[in-house]
Amino acid sequence: MDDLLREFLTETNESLDVADVELVKFEQDPNNAQILNNIFRLVHTIKGTCGFIGLSRLAALAHAAETLMDRFREGVPVTSEAVGLVLQTVDRIKELMAELEARGGSEPEGSDQDLIHLLEEMAAGAHKPPPTPVVVAPPPKATGTQISQLERELLPGEIPLDELDRIFRETPVDPPRGQAALPAPAKAAPPAPAPKPPAPAPVARKAADDEPKAPARGGDDHAGSVSSQSIRVNVGVLEHLMTMVSELVLTRNQLMEIARRQEDSEYKVPLQRLSNVTAELQEAVMRTRMQPIGNAWQKLPRIVRDLAQELGKQIELEQIGAETELDRQVLDQIKDPLTHMVRNSADHGLEMPEERRAAGKPEKGTIRLSAYHEGGHVIVEISDDGKGLDVARIKQKALDNGLATEAELARMSDGQVFRFIFAAGFSTAAKVTNVSGRGVGMDVVRSNIELIGGTVEVRSKQGFGSTFVIKIPLTLAIVPALIVEASGERFAVPQSAVIELVRVQPNSEHQVKRLKESPVLCLRDKLLPIVNLGRLLGMVQDGEENLDDLLIAVMQVGNQTFGVVVDAVSHTEEIVVKPMSTVLRQLPMVSGSTILGDGRVIMIVDPAGLAQVAASPEEERASDLAADAAARLRDQGATTSLLLFRAGSTDVKAVPLSLVTRLEELELDKVETVNGHPVIQYRGSLIPLVHVNDNVKRGTTGTQPMLIFSDEGRVMGLVVDEIVDIVEARLDMQLSSDAPEALGAAIIDGQATEILDVGHFLSIAFGDWFERNEEDDDFGKLLLVDDSLFYRNLIEPVLRGAGYEVTSCASGREALERLQSGIRFDAIVSDLDMPEMDGFQFARQVRAEPATAGVPIIALSSDRSSDSIERARQAGFTDYIAKFDRPGLIAALKEFAGTAHGEAA
């Protein structure tokens, strides 16, 4: 009885999963007789089998559900409640089955009279509407209240023979039909082989399926001919087979390694053969473990339906590519993350019907699941057409949680901001529902996916929905890897993450530059952060790194690309991933170990871990940066980020970094000439090139660094000889300059440095661009008050660039002290929203002081309400400018500070 029972459990569970899916479809399409017949037959089969094995509770339940379904077949209108009731019954049957399994085959005590009663009532009620009370349907069933009595009669072993016979005859035939009507996941229940194999694929899948249905137990007569095509194999057997093949692969690798060292070995040929056979065997075994991803999706339609009802939304679930196959181990691992993400989309992604209507979208929201293969990976996308991610809210939340500073956030692209949703404890859901929004979730999703070597990213457009893209390896057991060396140790890097290998030498095409402490690789049109593998893994002590001759593996994880410096690259090898022992499992950047051909154990590097470090270089070298940061804190506010470079001479020149849009490598052979002026195609448009001076070298091949400046849609490239560094320095103009291209000179890092005037080059490039103040060699003095270091750094260079001498203060109190110290300022630019003393208070105090009562004060604020503007006017502000309105600020200063200055002169 044991085998029979086990088979029954597997089979019935599969049928129930299919019934779930079918019922949800049926609810949406109640007139589809085909679907109805499918469900009816499924329930009927369950009832029959239960009766046969003597499971009376289950049989009674199934029977009552079947009766109700029969009413539908007779044409009684289908209601949502009725379907809900049947679904409820299916759930109860599942519970009973689970208990049945746990108890080793005996049905649990208890009664289902509650449900049966409801079902009967529903059947009886539904029975009324049709004019003629139909009393037909399958012969063994009667109608109305008689049912329960009849049911009693149908207890164990009492199923009529002809009924049994019918079940057996029907069983093998059902599923192919079901498959036709079902969406892709139907494969999930590949039942006994169909008389005519529908297509080669399903057959192969059958062999692969761990639990293909065996031919019906009694019906050998019918199934005999096809039983040879598929057998049911225990998962354990397959797992064992897989382990053995893994070992075989290892041994093969070891032999190959030995053969590599021996020239002209007579083993070479048979070894090659062994290698091929091993590879084929590996592939074949791998295939037996493959399952369609639809198996992981199977429960989703039901979940979405229940959610939709609970939340009062209308949701359609589309499934594309459910037949895409992947390793069962991987499949198991992504089931939960997928479910979670679909729940999230339904709960947070899609709006309520009213909102959707207001936004001009159909009331019914769509969640689309799609899967496809892409070079050794399976890509799964979950997209919804809902409201999309709210960038502002994520930023605010990131700020609140201390994940990033205001300045960092301002520099981030939307894509980078979205990545915060995968941070631990990060939930932007305004309200916590019992569906999602508990602050656990996306981080777990991400770690689950990364655990199996996958990545997850998100794309979103506000108002148009979000798409989560999951990239997972086809299999976990054996992966192709690149064997590299760093600090005397070898490491395996999963090949899937490596895009290319780059060698950097003094004369090579690609160069490594240092921006401040961080080395970057200029690779074609990209600037990539570089990390040193040996150093990251703590295998070498910090020391000065030689950037002249490097071997760099360029890696991509998600949408992040970065370079990893290694000492040597040895070869690629199929490695068998061995898990780390428990005490080593939490290590960052190491995901497992493997045994190489020569018997040595090496670590497998986790690309996702490296990517995280590459994304935050500051944290990486925390120790020496800490001192740096402390130093920066001390004279915060007084410093400006400057980009240092050389052009035309060995002297160092500088421009404020905030004025530089981007650093690029200019490919000299791409330079064209228009009207005698050099130009280059940059991001789809022609931009003028300006050399800093006549002495800047003008090659025709190779590359040369260039600074990109842009403003109001106009972009230009300033060609220099060499980028030197980025420094934080006090911009203290010591000498003014006669040269038109320079604002003056300042001492930076103990060296006289020429500060170039970006405006000058812009006017060369565009002629009309920047109307410079005639008297700009005579600076107006400005006092800038803002509590945010970020804004100070942003605005200060703008003001300096416009020809003013700027003194920055972090608070109103500090500013007042400066004013009282007797320094005369031509104008004050102040933030309104500041802690301690706000802008209004500050302005009143300035006005109250006779010495400063006449100085123009310009308010900077992001609040543009008329109320605020009026308050500012009353407090004594001269003008009111929006925080990001740079031209407006310059214009206002010209008007007020210019006059003040003129009078003073």
Place this chain on the structure above:
Amino acid sequence: MTSTSLVIARQENTGAGAQYVTVRIGPQLFGLPIEMVHEVFVPDHITRVPLSNPEIEGVLNLRGRIVTMINMRTMLGLAAHAENRRMAVGIEHHGESYGLMIDEVGEVLVLEPGRREANPTNLDAHWADIVTGVYRLKGQLMLVLDVDLALGRLNTARAA
């Protein structure tokens, strides 16, 4: 793999006493319950594991199994090995293979459980965590090392 290994011959348990494999770590004699010890081998070709606890010496391949090597001197807060001669005791812990690196393996002793005494109260707290008793042998003391506690400490150290 050149590591030699010998499997401890398990004596017929007479039922009278508990059997311990004695090992020397630094100057101190320790006893490991014999049922914990699978083998004794000379470690060779140890691969360092980056960013791991200092107690973790690395991993090695012992006949196709990956064994995590633990430096017992480091774990007990003793000075690192001066000489090169090292031995390791192979143990199984929750289905995983570990190697405890020690200085020397002694003999198998059968000791009466009744003679086992509690840890002295002034025993180094670091040691008291993983030592579950003391036997007074002729001329020296043998501390009973609890392998589960020792490995458990590595786990909690990670989590913390």
